[in-house]
Amino acid sequence: MAQIKSLCIYCGSKAGTNPAHRALAVDVGTGVANRGWTLVYGGGGIGLMTVAADAALTAGGKVIGAIPTHLANSEIRHVGLSELILTDSMHERKAAMFDRADAFAVLPGGLGTLDEFFEILTWRQIGLHDKPVIVVDNDKYWAPLEQLVDQVIGEGFASDSAHELFSVVDGAEAMFEALAAAPDPTIGPRPDRI
Numbered sequence: 001m002a003q004i005k006s007l008c009i010y011c012g013s014k015a016g017t018n019p020a021h022r023a024l025a026v027d028v029g030t031g032v033a034n035r036g037w038t039l040v041y042g043g044g045g046i047g048l049m050t051v052a053a054d055a056a057l058t059a060g061g062k063v064i065g066a067i068p069t070h071l072a073n074s075e076i077r078h079v080g081l082s083e084l085i086l087t088d089s090m091h092e093r094k095a096a097m098f099d100r101a102d103a104f105a106v107l108p109g110g111l112g113t114l115d116e117f118f119e120i121l122t123w124r125q126i127g128l129h130d131k132p133v134i135v136v137d138n139d140k141y142w143a144p145l146e147q148l149v150d151q152v153i154g155e156g157f158a159s160d161s162a163h164e165l166f167s168v169v170d171g172a173e174a175m176f177e178a179l180a181a182a183p184d185p186t187i188g189p190r191p192d193r194i
Contacts, residue, residue: 004132004179006038006064008101010116012109013047021108024138025051027172028107033061035176040101042093043067043085045078048107053078066096094119103132103179106166108141117145124165128190132182133166134175142168 007028015022029052032039039056041049043065053063057080066085067077077084087093094116106117123129135142146168152158167178 003184004035004037004102004182006040006100006102007032007179008040008097008104009049009052009107010104010109010113010120011041011048011052011107012113013042013044013049014110015048015051016108018108018139018141020139021048021141022051024107024136024172025049026055028052028105028136028175029055029057029061030059031172031176032056033059036061038062038064038082038100040064040066040097042097042112043077043081044071045076048109050078052107053081057081064100066093066100068093098123098129101131102185103182104134105175105179106133106135106142108136108138114145121165125162127187128193130185130187132179132185134178135166135168136172136175137168137170 009028011025025048029039033056039053039061041053044050044067056063062082064083065078065081066087068087068090072086085096087096104120106113120133124133137143149162153160153162169175169178
């Protein structure tokens with residue numbers, strides 16, 4: 001069983017139109033805080049990511065944000081976090097989030113969320129980590145993503161084992177259950193390769 005102390009979430013810098021996604025972000029943020037974990041995220045003060053961060057803070061949790069300096073003003077960085085890390089680039093942001101996380105959860109989001117998901121998945125595929133990656137398919141939002149992965153496998157660009165790189169669940173409680181059941185990572189930090 002994985003010893004989770006911090007969870008990195010990837011989700012939208014916009015709130016989206018479906019209120020179920022906002023409710024999910026609240027449940028995830030609150031659940032992270034209630035477990036005594038640290039929430040790690042992109043550091044913005046807008047969108048679905050802020051809903052999760054605010055929920056964790058409201059529940060008494062610790063929240064670490066990482067945001068590039070060039071986005072800190074345009075995305076309106078969150079000013080009430082436990083820790084805010086300013087980075088020089090998007091890559092440094094993702095590396096900072098990776099370094100501080102024991103596991104990753106992909107909530108509804110846009111192109112940036114997809115970028116983060118595929119990068120962390122690729123890092124796992126090439127053996128840079130084996131931390132749990134959970135896709136939270138809230139209200140079937142990520143069904144097309146699952147179909148895309150199936151297409152990639154079906155066309156011979158990935159093996160069936162690609163399905164083992166991540167789990168798909170349908171809500172916050174299922175996500176926490178999947179994280180509790182995940183095996184401990186066996187690959188140590190490899191910052192020189194990221």
